[in-house]
Amino acid sequence: MHMPPRSGSTPILTGDRDKLAEIIWQRLKPNSWPVRPTELPKGSVLVGGAVRDALLDRLSDTPDLDLVVPDNALKSTRQLAQKLGGACVVLDEQRDMARLVLGGWTIDLARQEGETLDDDLNRRDYRLNAIALSFDGSPRLLDPTGGLEDLQEARIVAVREANLREDPLRLLRGLRLIAELNMHLDDPTLEMLKRNRALLARAAPERIQAELVRLVAAPAADRAMATIQELGLLEPWTKQDAAAGNERPVRGAQTSELLTDMERRQALPLARLTQLLPDVGLKELRFSRRELQRCERLRYWIKRSTSSEGRPCPEELTEQERLRLHMDLEQDLPALILTWPAGLQQQWLERWRDLQDSLFHPRPPLNGTSLQEALKISPGPTLGALLRHLSLERAYGRVSTREQALNAARSWLSHQAVQTDPDGSCD
Secondary structure, three states, X not given: OOOOOOOOOOOOOOOOHHHHHHHHHHHXXXXXXOOOHHHOOXXXXXXXXXXXXXXXXXOOOOOOEEEEEOOOHHHHHHHHHHHHOOEEEEEEOOOOEXXXXXXXXXXXXXXOOOOOHHHHHOOOOEHHHOOEEEOOOOOEEEOOOOHHHHHHHOEEOXXXXXXXXXXXXXXXXXXXXXXXXXXXXXHHHHHHHHHHHHHHHHOOHHHHHHHHHHHHXXXXXXXXXXXXXXXXXXXXXXXXXXXXXXXXXXXXXXXXXXXXXXXXXXHHHHHHHHHHOOHHHHHHOOOOHHHXXXXXXXXXHHHHOEOOOOOEXXXXXOHHHHHHHHHHHHHHHHHHHOXXXXXXXXXXXXXXXXXXXXXXXXXXXOOHHHHHHHHOOOOOHHHHHHHHHHHHHHHOOOOOOHHHHHHHHHHHHHHHHHHEOOOOOEO
16 A cells, blocks of 8 residues: 655655664564565565655555565465465566465565575665665665665656666656655656657556556655656557647646545546546556446547637536536536646536535435336337436536426326327428
8 A cells, every 4th residue: 555644754865873763773663564574585675665664654554575585475465365375476486476365465575586685776766765674673765776765855856877777667656656746857857858758658557557556646746746747657558649630738626625535536637647647548558447437438538628718618518418528427427627727627626515415416206116107118219319318407507306307207108109100200
């Protein structure tokens, strides 16, 4: 689980290394781990995000633990899974990497690369991820690349350009770290990303997707997205849309200050993802059908509610369009509202928060079963169209009681009968 910093968090980035190691160990709360440290392979060393986040005091209750072990990582993981009742997931058999999933925790074990631990840490992506904690005896902090200094300066620095080229997903990970940690890339690292941006297409689509999901939900996502667009890092997944002539960008979020924290967590990632990638790109990166549908609908209504001059114009939608908008989006409506100026946001948010608002939360006044019983009609397209019509009438206050709804239904059915002759052809 990846969590933002806790309120009142206190980074520890300076001072005696031994003292820092003790504080990190306390913050990691090893007594709460599903595996006792003494059960782990001898010589295990904690590396990466957990050490970094302990220094920044932004650990979740169940942080992902990444361990470097001298050898036999896969064998050790299988033994731990069998002993403790967890699951062993093989991550890379050739490189001897595996994951133990146990009690809501994920613990990755990887064989040390190189002759020494320093060799291993020097093969990592960014210096702030190349800090290690040895806990075989008294905790000891190891920082051969200068990651502590980078944390102090709130910067992200690549260990070596060759390391980014070895696993091109690391290019995007640097931007995700900007978003999650609210830090900045140093200029040489930014140039490395620019030079190697075309390599990202070699990474597995699912891995790219996972990085993007975390990025768009992070506190400094907008700044990271601006850098992604400046670098053209996602160009392989956006160029088809541009080639098809769909170059008019989807309007991004204006301000989220009027939203509650819960509304913001729901709306911002969707709004950002829709802005970042076209539908074809989302498909190529294997986003779920549900996410594709949410982005497609939001994209459609952003464009449909925008004038040719680029200003929001939802007031120009017809009644039928307004009903469809609210039926399509409903819970995702704040993601659309975010793209509008604050004054318009306020009006729409107030109505959306009122669950009794019959337009913003459209429902038919009678359900299908009641209509079938009262009007002796069968399930099918006609019933579906009637339910939508009654939803529209209720949304605009033209029906409110059961009797009014039935009268409106009878009138609509009569009108349909007049329009269509007995064999189903139009007059």
